[in-house]
Amino acid sequence: MLSEVIRVEVQVKGIVQGVGFRPFVYRLAHQHDLRGWVTNDASGVRLEAEGRRPDIDTFLASLRTSAPPLSHIEELTWVLHSPIGYTEFSIKESVGATSHEVNLSPDIYVCEDCLAELKDPGNRRFRYPYINCTNCGPRFTITVQVPYDRKHTTIRDFELCEDCKKEYHDPSNRRFHAQPVSCPKCGPKVYLLDASGKRVDTADPVACAAERLKSGAILAVKGLGGYHLACDAAQESAVRELRARKRRDGKPFAVMADSLETVLRICAVTEKERELLTSPRRPIVLLPLKTEALKFLPAADSLSPDNNMLGVMLPYTPLQHLLFQDGMELMVMTSGNRSGEPIVYRDEEAVPALQGIADYYLAGKLPIHMRTDDTVTSVFREREYIIRRSRGYVPFPIDLSAVVQSAEGKPHKSGNPPILALGGELKNTFCLVKDRKAFVSHHIGDLDNLETLDSLIGGAEHFQNIFAAEPGALAFDMHPGYRSSQYASEQKNIVKIPVQHHHAHIASCMAENGVSGPVIGVAFDGTGLGEDGHIWGGEFFAGDYSGFERMARFGYVPLPGGDAAVKEPWRMALSYILNDEAAELPAELLKTIEPYKRDIVTRQILQRINTPLTSSVGRLFDAVSSLTGVCHYAEYEGQAAIRLESAADRETARIYPYEVKTVQGMLEIGTAPLIRELVREIRDGMSISGISGAFHRTLAAIVADICGRIRSKRGLNEVALSGGVFQNRLLLALTVDELERSGFRVLLHSKVPANDGGLSLGQAAIALGKYLTREGMREACVWQYPE
Numbered sequence: 198m199l200s201e202v203i204r205v206e207v208q209v210k211g212i213v214q215g216v217g218f219r220p221f222v223y224r225l226a227h228q229h230d231l232r233g234w235v236t237n238d239a240s241g242v243r244l245e246a247e248g249r250r251p252d253i254d255t256f257l258a259s260l261r262t263s264a265p266p267l268s269h270i271e272e273l274t275w276v277l278h279s280p281i282g283y284t285e286f287s288i289k290e291s292v293g294a295t296s297h298e299v300n301l302s303p304d305i306y307v308c309e310d311c312l313a314e315l316k317d318p319g320n321r322r323f324r325y326p327y328i329n330c331t332n333c334g335p336r337f338t339i340t341v342q343v344p345y346d347r348k349h350t351t352i353r354d355f356e357l358c359e360d361c362k363k364e365y366h367d368p369s370n371r372r373f374h375a376q377p378v379s380c381p382k383c384g385p386k387v388y389l390l391d392a393s394g395k396r397v398d399t400a401d402p403v404a405c406a407a408e409r410l411k412s413g414a415i416l417a418v419k420g421l422g423g424y425h426l427a428c429d430a431a432q433e434s435a436v437r438e439l440r441a442r443k444r445r446d447g448k449p450f451a452v453m454a455d456s457l458e459t460v461l462r463i464c465a466v467t468e469k470e471r472e473l474l475t476s477p478r479r480p481i482v483l484l485p486l487k488t489e490a491l492k493f494l495p496a497a498d499s500l501s502p503d504n505n506m507l508g509v510m511l512p513y514t515p516l517q518h519l520l521f522q523d524g525m526e527l528m529v530m531t532s533g534n535r536s537g538e539p540i541v542y543r544d545e546e547a548v549p550a551l552q553g554i555a556d557y558y559l560a561g562k563l564p565i566h567m568r569t570d571d572t573v574t575s576v577f578r579e580r581e582y583i584i585r586r587s588r589g590y591v592p593f594p595i596d597l598s599a600v601v602q603s604a605e606g607k608p609h610k611s612g613n614p615p616i617l618a619l620g621g622e623l624k625n626t627f628c629l630v631k632d633r634k635a636f637v638s639h640h641i642g643d644l645d646n647l648e649t650l651d652s653l654i655g656g657a658e659h660f661q662n663i664f665a666a667e668p669g670a671l672a673f674d675m676h677p678g679y680r681s682s683q684y685a686s687e688q689k690n691i692v693k694i695p696v697q698h699h700h701a702h703i704a705s706c707m708a709e710n711g712v713s714g715p716v717i718g719v720a721f722d723g724t725g726l727g728e729d730g731h732i733w734g735g736e737f738f739a740g741d742y743s744g745f746e747r748m749a750r751f752g753y754v755p756l757p758g759g760d761a762a763v764k765e766p767w768r769m770a771l772s773y774i775l776n777d778e779a780a781e782l783p784a785e786l787l788k789t790i791e792p793y794k795r796d797i798v799t800r801q802i803l804q805r806i807n808t809p810l811t812s813s814v815g816r817l818f819d820a821v822s823s824l825t826g827v828c829h830y831a832e833y834e835g836q837a838a839i840r841l842e843s844a845a846d847r848e849t850a851r852i853y854p855y856e857v858k859t860v861q862g863m864l865e866i867g868t869a870p871l872i873r874e875l876v877r878e879i880r881d882g883m884s885i886s887g888i889s890g891a892f893h894r895t896l897a898a899i900v901a902d903i904c905g906r907i908r909s910k911r912g913l914n915e916v917a918l919s920g921g922v923f924q925n926r927l928l929l930a931l932t933v934d935e936l937e938r939s940g941f942r943v944l945l946h947s948k949v950p951a952n953d954g955g956l957s958l959g960q961a962a963i964a965l966g967k968y969l970t971r972e973g974m975r976e977a978c979v980w981q982y983p984e
Contacts, residue, residue: 201250204233204278209260210241211271212593214345215302217331218242219288220373221265227368229256232283237291237344239665241300247280267305267332267477269593288374291344301337301345301663303589304421304569306479306513308333310371315515316522321360322380326387326403326516327563331375333477337592338422338567339377343663347376351564358383385562387419387516392556394548403516406559407523415439417533417555421514422569422588422639423542424533426554427453429525433496436529440499442554444536447832449501451481451508451571453530455521460509463490463497463527469576478589479513480572494527503836504843508573513589516559532570539642539652542568567659568652569639577929581947584924585624585954587640592660594634595709595948600962601633603713603741604969613968614669614692617657618960619681621674621698621725621953623834625649627657627681628957630965631666635708637949637958644680653681672696672964674956676726694964698725698956699736700745702919704966705959707742709948710917714741716944717748717904717913722920722952723763723815723834732756734813734920735866737903739911742966748910749857749864749903755808756816757801766819766837767829768798773820774876775802777869783879785826814896814922817868821892824876825885835921842925846890853895857902864906866899897931901939908941917944919959921952 214237222235222244229252235244246256257275264270311328314320322328339351347353357365361380364372372378379385389402399405406416410427413435417424426443428435430452440446454460457475464484473482486505490497501507510530512518532540533551541550542565547558573585616630625641638656642649661667673685675695685693703718718738727733735751754776762768767790774782802808815838822828822837827844831837853874856867878888904916916936923929936943949955
C-alpha cells in the first residue's frame with residue numbers, strides 16, 4: 198500500500214496569485230517526485246499531482262507549512278482519484294472562469310535580492326527602475342483582470358526579450374513565472390520632463406532627478422499607485438515652497454527615509470512600529486519625533502507644524518531607492534494632487550494637473566491601472582491602529598462570518614447577493630461583499646468634486662470586474678446630500694439600503710473584530726446625519742448588525758453656518774457659550790474675532806438661521822480649542838482637535854463637572870457645567886495644558902459612566918469605539934483605561950480606520966445583516982430576493 202500510486206486534485210483559495218505560488222508548487226512536486234500540473238484559475242490555484250501515497254501526504258502538508266511568505270491560504274481542499282499516467286510536472290496556462298473567487302495580492306515592496314542586483318554594476322538590471330521578481334513588485338495596481346497573468350496586466354504590451362524569457366521559464370530562477378518581469382532591453386523606461394512637459398535630455402533620468410531634488414527643486418515622481426510630490430526634507434525652503442504651491446498650509450507632510458537608521462535618529466520607534474515600517478506593505482507610520490530631531494532635521498517644525506508626530510515610510514520601489522543613492526536621507530513624499538482632487542496616476546495628466554507645483558516630472562512607461570495612495574497607520578498598545586488603508590493592504594479581504602452568525606437564531610434566509618457599499622462623503626472608500634468576504638477599497642478621498650466621484654465609480658466597477666460580482670444591493674449613507682448617496686439613488690433595478698452614519702461606524706468595528714454582538718457602541722466624530730434629522734456625533738448605542746438603539750447622546754447645540762463652523766472653530770465656541778446663559782466668552786476670544794463677525798453669528802444662533810442642531814463631540818473639541826485660544830480657524834479637518842491634544846498635560850487627574858439626565862427615554866449628557874468651569878479656569882489663568890488634559894480625561898470618564906449605565910440596563914459588556922475623534926491617541930488611551938477598569942471588553946479598530954474610511958465596511962456589514970434577517974430592507978424595481 199505504501200507504494201500505491203494515487204492522483205490528487207487540489208484547489209487552493211486565498212492570496213495565491215502573484216506571490217510565486219505556482220513556482221513553489223512546481224518545485225515542491227519535483228522535490229517529492231510527483232507528476233501532474235498546476236495552474237491559476239479564477240478561484241485561485243488548481244493542481245493535480247500523481248505519486249506514491251506517502252509523498253502525496255507530505256506534499257499536501259507542505260502546501261500549507263512551506264507556502265511562500267507573501268501568500269495567504271484561506272482554503273485548501275483536495276479529492277483523491279485513480280492515476281492517469283502523468284509523465285512530468287508542468288505549469289499550465291491559466292484558466293478563466295465565470296465566477297472569480299481569487300484574491301489578488303497587494304503591491305509588494307522591492308525585495309532584498311532585487312535590491313542587490315539593482316546596485317550591482319555587473320548585473321544586467323543595474324539601476325533598472327522596474328526590477329522585480331516573483332517575490333516583489335507591482336500587483337494590484339497593474340492588474341486589469343484575473344487570473345493574474347502577464348496578458349492581464351498593464352505590462353502586457355512589453356514583449357519579453359530572450360534573456361527574460363529564459364528566466365521566466367526556468368523553474369530554478371526566482372523570476373520563474375514572475376508576470377511583471379522585464380529588463381532595460383525589453384521593459385518600460387523612465388524619463389524626466391521639465392515644468393512645461395518637455396523631455397530633459399539626459400542619459401540617466403533618475404540621477405538627473407536626484408540632482409534636481411538636492412538643488413531644492415520640487416519633483417512629481419511616479420510610484421506604484423500614482424504620483425508623489427517630492428522635495429529634499431532637509432531643506433526648509435523647499436518644504437515651505439511645496440506647502441505654498443500645494444496650498445497645504447498646516448497639514449503635516451509625510452517623509453520617506455533612506456533607511457531605518459535614519460528614522461531611528463529622528464523618531465522614537467517601538468518594536469511593533471519597526472515591524473510595520475519594514476514590513477512588505479511599507480506603509481507610512483506615524484511616529485513621535487525625538488526632542489533632538491531638529492539637530493538632524495532642521496525642517497521638522499515645517500513638516501509637522503501642529504504636533505510632534507511625523508508620518509514616515511521607507512522606500513518600496515526600485516526608483517525610490519535610486520533617488521536616495523546620491524546622498525539624500527529624507528524626502529517629503531506627499532500625494533501628487535491638488536488639494537481636494539484624487540492622486541494623479543496617468544502620465545498624460547501629470548503635467549496639466551500639477552502645473553505650477555512641480556518643477557520636474559520623473560515619469561515612467563509602465564501604466565498604472567488603479568490609482569492607489571499610500572497607507573497611513575500607527576500603533577496603539579502594540580496593535581496596529583490604521584488611519585488610511587490603501588497601498589499594500591488592498592485588496593486583502595475581511596471576513597464577515599460574524600455577521601452571518603449574528604443572524605442565526607433570528608428568522609433569516611441563507612445566501613445573499615453581492616453587496617456594494619459606497620461609503621461616506623469624506624475619506625471615502627467603497628466595499629464589495631461576496632461570499633462572506635468584504636473587499637474594502639483603496640482610499641478614494643473626499644467626494645467634494647466630480648473627479649473624485651468618478652474615481653469611486655471607476656474603482657467600484659474594477660472590483661466588480663476582477664471579483665466577477667454584480668451587486669444585487671447597494672448600501673449607502675442616509676444623508677441625501679452625499680455624492681455617493683446621490684449616485685446610489687440614481688441606480689435602477691437594485692435593492693437600496695440606506696445606513697445611518699454612526700451605525701456604520703460601530704458595525705465596522707464589530708465586523709473587523711469578528712464580533713456578532715450585541716455590543717455597546719460609542720461613536721464620536723464630527724458629523725453624520727441622524728435619524729431625527731439632526732447632526733449626530735456624540736452617540737451611544739446598543740445593538741448588532743440588524744439594528745441599533747440610541748441609548749445616549751451629548752446634548753444638542755446649534756451648528757452656526759453648518760460646514761462653515763468646521764473651518765472656523767470660534768463659531769462653536771460662541772455656540773456653546775450662548776447655549777448656557779451663565780457662561781461668558783473669554784476675553785482673548787472677544788479680542789481675536791472681529792466684532793461684526795461675532796455679531797452676525799450671534800444673531801444666527803439666537804434666531805436659529807442656518808444653524809442645524811448637533812451632538813458632535815468633534816465640534817465640542819473645536820469649541821474648547823477655540824475657547825482656550827489654541828485654534829480659531831482650521832486649515833484642515835481635525836486641526837483644532839490635533840492642536841488641543843498636542844497641548845494637553847497627560848498627567849492631570851482633574852475632571853470637569855457634567856450632567857446626565859433622561860430626555861424622552863434617552864440619556865443626555867449636558868456639557869454646560871463643563872464649559873462654565875473651563876471658562877472660569879481660563880479667566881483665572883489656568884494653563885492651556887492643564888485645561889486640555891482635564892477636558893480629555895472628562896470625556897473618557899463620561900464614556901465609562903454612560904457605558905456603565907447602559908450595561909446595568911442591557912447586560913452588555915463589550916464596547917466598540919469608533920469615529921474619527923478616536924484617532925486622538927490621548928483620548929483613546931484614557932477611554933480604554935477607564936473602560937477596562939470598569940470591567941469592559943473594549944473593541945478597537947485595526948484593519949480599517951476608525952474615521953470615515955471604515956464606513957463602507959460597516960455599511961456592507963449592516964446591509965448583509967439586514968438582508969439575512971429581512972429587517973429594514975427597501976426593495977427597488979425588479980430585483981427579487983431568492984426563495
